[in-house]
Amino acid sequence: MTRILRFIQSSDPRGGGPIEGARRFAQTWNELGHTQDILTLEPHDAPILPDYPGDIFHLGQPYGRGPLARYRYSKKVVPWLRENASKYDAIIVSGIWRYQAVAARRALKNSNIPYFVFPHGMLDPWFNKDKPYKVPFKKLSWLLVEGPLLNSAKAVFFTSEEEMRQAKNIFKPYHVNGMVVNYGAPDLVGDKISQAQIFRKMVPELDGAPYLLYLSRIHPKKGCDLAIAAFASIASKRPDLWLVMAGPDKLGMIPKLRAQATALGIMDRVLFPGMLEGDAKMGAFREAEAFVLPSHQENFGIAVAEALAAGTPVLISDKVNIWREIEADGAGIVGPDTVSGTTAVFQSYAALSESERAEMRDRARKTFKSRFDVDNAARSLMAILQDRS
Template sequence: MIYRPLKILHAIPSVSPLRGGPSVMVRTLARGAVAAGLEVHVATTDDNEQGHLNVIHGDAQWEEGVAYYHFKRQTRSYIFSWPLTRWLARHVRDYDLIHIHALFSYTPVAAAYWASRYGIPYIVRPLGTLNRWGMQNRRPWLKQLSFRSVERRILNGASAIHYTSEEERRQAEELGISRKSVVIPNALGPAIPREGLVGRFRANHPELAGRPIILFLSRLDPKKGLDLLLPAFARMLAENKKPALVIAGDGDPLFVKGLQKEANRLGLGSDILWAGFLQGEQKWAALTDSDIFVLPSYSENFGVAAAEAMAMGLPVVISNQLGIHQTVAQEQAGLIVPCQVGELARALLQLLDNAPLRESCAANARRLAEKEFTQEAVTHKLIALYTTILSHPWPAAVRANSYL
């Protein structure tokens, strides 16, 4: 008998770094599976948030052993793509299993439909779209309508739901979702050596000389808690005049302009560096030269940026709304705060003023990342899930009836 590797298709609306960590993480998941011997393809659009990626449409583009198929995004809202639909209709039967990423977007609908129609098992990774904050604050009436008529059917048709934290699963279950589920964290890429990066970010920004750096590195979005961070930082400066706040990320221009206006109103103009969107070595250099990482989000299914910071040996101050906050607390890798200005300011000051605590959290953070978030550890869990599903498939007729 001739054996062939499992053939997996990841379907996701966008792989643009501008869409944040969850979109980028699919590359790590795919790369890890290829390294373990699977054949992995990714079907996505050319979405780049405000614009379009400069990619070839429809043909495979190979990257580290993974074939990426990009299709024209025809509407920014809902990231609709009719060419992607046609491709899925023709090719979904070529795969053993479909791994769908996101909800409340067109790609998951098309992928689930064609997988169900042809009896191909699929997994759904919601990417935090079912979290309480998003359901209540992002067009809630439309989301509730869509959830009842579309997303619930997609989830009911799935062989499993892939959550990235226990907190994400708990909040999804508040919606009455009882489908079989697993918790597999996001995977980080290969370890980044600090050698060659130390001092690079500071050298590019001499205004930071001699000042401890508190780093916020994420999308600039209302859910990220920047309305808490700015006044909390202002309170810090009243107690300790030394730290600088680096805000690294991009977002809606009107929202960013509003943040900068508020920072100036608080008298923080000379104490904040607006670094813009950082990726690759620029991002790792910023993490290497920083002293504390902060992410006071109102909602995160996981917290990719925090995990990357811990992998670089940074102590973190995060809100109790990040999916990984319990793990961070248990491993003493940082401080956990509610979404309150005073508590956030106190935690940042505590870490800044207590070098032994900061160093202890930093060491614990690195150990946590190496234990839980490596590509190898996550890939092992993911392949076990794929194998289990393909060994005990849910009957195609049941799956199709659940979706259609």
Template sequence: MRVGFVVYGPLDGRSGGYRYDLELVRTLRAAGDEVTVVSLPERPYRQRLRDNVTAHRRLSDLDVDVLVEDELCHPSLAGVNPRLDDETPVVSLVHHLHSRETHTSWRRHVKQAIETQYLHSVDAFVFNSETTRETVATVTDPEPSVVAYPAGDRFSSFGAPLSDDEIRSRADDGPLRVVSVGNLEPRKNVDGLLRALARVSGDWRLTIVGNAVDSAYEHSLRTLADDLGVAQRVSFTGRLPDADLVATLRESHLFALPSHYEGFGIAALEAMGFGLPALVSTEGGASELVTHRRDGFLVDPTDVSAITDVIAPLCRNRTRLVSYSLAARDRYTEHGTWDEMGKTVRDFLVTCVD
């Protein structure tokens, strides 16, 4: 099978959707498929709209059986798909809808119109969660489609999942160590996490791991930590190599990323493999991963007090922390692998070609 694969920027091991795309391409190639990656330029949203002309030229020249497009690229493709060869099915890989992110009212309407136009232009869908499928269903018919959950087993060679003994011995070690992993942008709501932690009277530390895709937001987080008087407890690491990220997860107690919206939450799943209960948002697909107060916590991202109420007891009661940690590790082991995700998507692509 000859597959065209459209992404923004390089197909590398960045977190979230980029990891999903990378693992899918790896699985397709391992199955003997010929995958041609078309990398569109990463730039501000308005400039991406101008890329429809060059994108059409590049995609028209492809000789493939199926074209897979990361839905993130919709601004550069909304005007392209209707002009492509009708014989080649176009499959959109949807991680989450950009128009569901926090925008000013007029920006939301404009972006929603562009994204809707794009969603109407494709032939089939791959969704990373049932929640994402339901979101698209409010805009257009989501069929034919397949739901293929992301996996978290990329750190299996680094010793994940942790054993019971490793999890128990870590629990009483020092202050409650909280880790947040994700690109630094307003949608991730790290500012809400900082405000919640500032209200916790117990001893804690926060490590913030991720690229500053919004430098102004990163600066605002540092300023907020100073204003709240917690700067000495907060570390900004930037993006970490896998080995360093594994070391951070191994020594942490709790994963926290109460995003305003998240299609699924790959970083949370990876952290659960190291026995970290996941504090995540009720907004998005995390409820398909986390069971509240069993292996993690589902919170309203706008309710700072609710986030505080989850974290504060864990500072004091490490026995309770161990119970959540073991359950988080067990939830991770029950989840599928990247190879299984790739096979699910590949089987679906074969039906699209047939």
């Protein structure tokens, strides 16, 4: 049995891909006789992931508005790591630019415990362009924390060739032992008909109508406004088609998106059902005509892989780092993360015949099985961890 510790900022499933990937890998590893515990920077009374097959340790401070609270500083973490790291065969640090990087660097730099780092797209140059005022602080942090942490890791894991390519030399010195590892989502389980019924009951307005599905955080990075603008461009050509925008809205963006849809005359065909989980989520993926994600930056896109598992074609931007694989396999349509680029993607999809859409669904499913099945990815990553630990 191999014991892994995953050090991640939060285990809240609303956080998206990193924790979703961690929990899915843990499930597969558990079935193979291995364990993965989780260490977070959440407060001690934070909710525990239901049915997680390992221990979860919350050692963070209460949430607050101050700089240390936002950085998720906790004086408990470094002593805990120094005391408990030897209980594990390897440690995976998920994410950078928060206190988990500082704590991992301080606690592990003189230890014999092998550690690995998932940047999870946080070295993408888009972030420097989006918030240039943070760049000087990041350069200093790289010199003191992230650079030494990554440069001393047994390996730094990237989830696509595109992510690894973009990360090079964004910050210097850069002497990272990077490698691309398989990543993905679990195959769909459960009854397709009952899952579809559960989802449809949550959105009775659809009344059986076809729809395009956005399922991710409601966040400026995700291009939600682009999806609405592009949908407006095909609404008259497909009067039967709806747009479902599902996901948690921590930033309160939905009123603005509703106003945009109203101004474009499509609000009566755009739904915001909130975060979908379990059978409702599976039903949404299975029933959708296509999945849409015109993101401005996407390290991997767990939801893209989940859609492919359902045999649902994906309409994505070329800032989703697995876009080359999608385009090569014909499992969806790709375009720039602009209004015109997203509109062109939607219009290309709307122009497909029924038989062409059916063929794309078949290719989507094949792409999932050959590239993005999390069971295969978890086995592959465990072999790497065992080989390098």
